[in-house]
Amino acid sequence: MSELDARLLAAHAARDHRALVALYREAAETADTPEAAGFYLTHAYVFALEQDHPAAPDLRARLIADGRESS
DSSP, rough: OOOOHHHHHHHHHHHHHHHHHHHHHHHHHOOSHHHHHHHHHHHHHHHHHTTTTTTTTHHHHHHTTTSSSSS
């Protein structure tokens, strides 16, 4: 398990949704494939929406640019 995976699991266990936005964003930026990046970015966006996180508009824009969200 990678260090990032361990931090993601710990944030899930702690129900730290604010941290999950940042961690899933980090995972998207370091993903090996576009599919994995999209998966992680979508999770970051969902957690951002749930808490009205300021990163939500940027995450949505990235998903649109990647063809994973409609404009």
